[in-house]
Amino acid sequence: MDSWAGLARALGLTPMAVLHWRKRGVPIERCGDIERVTGGAVKRHELRPDIFDPPHQQQPQEAQA
Numbered sequence: 164m165d166s167w168a169g170l171a172r173a174l175g176l177t178p179m180a181v182l183h184w185r186k187r188g189v190p191i192e193r194c195g196d197i198e199r200v201t202g203g204a205v206k207r208h209e210l211r212p213d214i215f216d217p218p219h220q221q222q223p224q225e226a227q228a
Contacts, residue, residue, distance in 0.1 A: 173200040 171181040174196055184190070189197065191214055194207035208215040 170197070170200070 167181050168178045171178040174181070174193070184193075189210045191211060194210045194215065197205055197210060198207050206217075208217045
């Protein structure tokens with residue numbers, strides 16, 4: 164998404180509804196939708212770190228000698 168209006172359009176909402184999230188925060192029920200319509204560019208844990216934990220960091224495999 165390149166704009167608030169584009170995100171609103173993709174979610175089937177008005178741009179004003181999406182702009183209100185700047186003050187109130189993104190509703191929990193919309194986080195998954197935003198992650199989906201942005202192709203994962205915006206992650207739910209980035210939108211609501213108070214609710215969603217970041218994915219676990221994978222440990223690099225130890226080099227075998």
